[in-house]
Amino acid sequence: MTTIREWQVGQSLPDVTLAPVSRLDLIKYAGASGDYNPIHTIDEEAKKAGLPGIIAHGMWTMGNLAKLFTPYYEEGFVQDYFVRFQSMVFLNDVITLKATVKEKDDKAIRFAVAAVNQHGKEVVKGEAVFLLYE
Template sequence: MRAPMSLSPGQQLPVRRIGPISQTDIVRFAGAGGDFNPLHHDPDYAVRAGLPGVIAMGQMQAGMLAGYLSDQVHVEHLLSYAVRFAGTLAVGETLDLQGIVTAVDTEAGTAEVELTATAGERTVIAGSATVRIA
């Protein structure tokens, strides 16, 4: 097992940029996850539903955010992870993943991390996690 990371309150994790998101990215995720809602692959259907076009599944961004965090702190030290879907992600948009350490409990050996996935100025996923620290 890798050693836990040393984190401090206010520490910003490096930003990871993904994209632009392609229709192929969305179709691959649909195949992996079994989500074949036409909002994710049929542009005409998405427009009739009131969207500007096809959107990515929220779980796709949530998975990217989880992968980002586990790359930063090592997956074996991720103790809890929760997300809230806050917006949509469309084909052609770029996703910025980021995190900030909001609290450290040295007695428990844990840190709280607030996470966001944004497309431009819009937050599409907001999350939080508890991680083991050194």
């Protein structure tokens, strides 16, 4: 398997495109996280809140984005992970997860990370520092 250390500044980890966002995805995340805010699962509640329909939990998208780093857990771990929730994710949106190396030294790799929807809009954007073991 490729090691994360081999990635150079400007290179990207393989993109991951998720299946279209389903209500069941959000119900599962609500149950697993304990975040039962109904704007994420119940249409009427989302409409009452002035939304066109239910929206994904920001943390669902952030949680998905982190999996780009999971295959490399033997080499290090995600020490810092920051995102800004820039835009809402709706049902049936198709989200692509991206990570590009911004900086690198012997101890850590800093990535620019983003989740992008089917219109090319960055819905979540931030950075992650992957700390390398000696």
